[in-house]
Amino acid sequence: MKDNILIMVSVEAEREAVWRGLRGDMRFDVRLAGVGMAAAAASTAFALAEGKYGLVVSAGIAGGFAGQAGIGDIVVATEIVAADLGSETADGMLTLDELGFGSSRVPVDGQLALRTAAAMQAAGMQAKAGPVLTVATATGTAESARRLAERVPGAAAEGMEGYGVAVAARQLALPVLEVRAVSNAVGPRDKSAWRIKDALASLERACGILTEVL
Numbered sequence: 001m002k003d004n005i006l007i008m009v010s011v012e013a014e015r016e017a018v019w020r021g022l023r024g025d026m027r028f029d030v031r032l033a034g035v036g037m038a039a040a041a042a043s044t045a046f047a048l049a050e051g052k053y054g055l056v057v058s059a060g061i062a063g064g065f066a067g068q069a070g071i072g073d074i075v076v077a078t079e080i081v082a083a084d085l086g087s088e089t090a091d092g093m094l095t096l097d098e099l100g101f102g103s104s105r106v107p108v109d110g111q112l113a114l115r116t117a118a119a120m121q122a123a124g125m126q127a128k129a130g131p132v133l134t135v136a137t138a139t140g141t142a143e144s145a146r147r148l149a150e151r152v153p154g155a156a157a158e159g160m161e162g163y164g165v166a167v168a169a170r171q172l173a174l175p176v177l178e179v180r181a182v183s184n185a186v187g188p189r190d191k192s193a194w195r196i197k198d199a200l201a202s203l204e205r206a207c208g209i210l211t212e213v214l
């Protein structure tokens, strides 16, 4: 890709891991989005107003859904889904699409997502392509994890920023990718079980592959 690429991460530790992986590739800018959809959308819009980019990437650590992505695995989003954005009803949740207020899903370039995941696999990484959820509240119970997996079949990972980054990119008709390294299982909250170092090491390696694929 000839155009510059904007990578949005939520916290400094992620930014450092991404930078190490990019090994000085000057096509990439890495910016802090903050935590959560709103901060991510605002920070991305600000970054896009300042620079000219051909692709926007949301990157960071994430929770992995059981049976889909384990600790240290990489998930490249095939779609970015705001999984808890909408309205609760007695019969379940209504998405933005069902409410007629736009869409809770942002499509990504499916070919690019598959190619990126395949390049990571070819380099020996545990990587897969699948839906990545954006949630306002990190999942903390088995029941919530089950409900989300049912709402979005094949959901592979959840983070808190992807949809915000993607909505900002979409305003300028820019393509978007989301790359997440799994630090914990989606389910009952147990911060002592988070393997942030492992996830950051995977994220670093994944970003090395991005320099070859993009």
Ligand SMILES: O=C(O)c1cccc(C(=O)CC[C@H]2O[C@@H](n3cnc4c(=O)[nH]cnc43)[C@H](O)[C@@H]2O)c1
Residues within 6 Å of the ligand: 010, 011, 013, 014, 034, 035, 036, 060, 061, 062, 063, 064, 135, 137, 138, 139, 158, 159, 160, 161, 183, 184, 185, 186, 196
């Ligand atoms: O404590 C640290 O050293 C540290 C280093 C890097 C990142 C963190 C974070 O806590 C980042 C928060 C960020 O992580 C995403 N995330 C991770 N797991 C989940 C999850 O199970 N559900 C939702 N989001 C998750 C999320 O995108 C947060 O913004 C700490």
